Amino acid sequence: MLKKQSALLKKGGKTVKKIGSKLSPNTKHLPDHHFKLVKVKRGLSGLGLFAQEPIKKGELIIEYIGNILNKEEAAKKITCQYLFEINPNKTIDGTPRWNIARYCNHACEDAANAESDIKKGRVFIKAIKNIKEGEEIVYDYGEEFVEEHIAPHGCKCIGCNVRKVLDHKS
Numbered sequence: 001m002l003k004k005q006s007a008l009l010k011k012g013g014k015t016v017k018k019i020g021s022k023l024s025p026n027t028k029h030l031p032d033h034h035f036k037l038v039k040v041k042r043g044l045s046g047l048g049l050f051a052q053e054p055i056k057k058g059e060l061i062i063e064y065i066g067n068i069l070n071k072e073e074a075a076k077k078i079t080c081q082y083l084f085e086i087n088p089n090k091t092i093d094g095t096p097r098w099n100i101a102r103y104c105n106h107a108c109e110d111a112a113n114a115e116s117d118i119k120k121g122r123v124f125i126k127a128i129k130n131i132k133e134g135e136e137i138v139y140d141y142g143e144e145f146v147e148e149h150i151a152p153h154g155c156k157c158i159g160c161n162v163r164k165v166l167d168h169k170s
């Protein structure tokens with residue numbers, strides 16, 4: 001059983017939100033779910049997550065947190081875009097706005113500068129390239145998600161936009 005936990009989210013040193021819902025387990029070992037300074041703002045494809053300081057390759061940026069769902073609960077929310085399946089019996093529903101990591105947009109593999117990393121039942125967004133201050137943080141959501149939610153409208157990530165321009169020229 002998960003205990004209800006309460007924590008304060010800090011953003012740029014200022015407390016912005018109080019969390020009274022279930023978080024991923026073991027959060028008490030971390031002072032915060034932010035490891036790096038990030039900011040939500042409008043980017044090329046709607047709201048995105050932007051680095052507010054340089055981030056080195058391999059560093060953890062943010063944890064993907066949310067309400068923990070079991071198999072049955074997750075099955076009821078199958079169309080929700082923010083579900084992150086850890087294993088068949090545990091899914092993180094990252095819909096709440098206090099899950100800042102949900103603003104991290106998709107980019108196809110070659111254009112991604114981060115990746116999602118599952119460690120001990122928790123999900124972290126980790127840099128796979130050096131990220132400059134002000135750069136948008138993007139990671140590959142994976143084939144299944146792309147096929148279901150992105151491909152029908154056409155991918156608008158940085159990598160695909162560059163490819164479109166190149167195709168047009170050739």
Ligand SMILES: [Zn+2]
Pocket residue numbers: 107108155156157158159160161
């Ligand atoms: Zn793409």
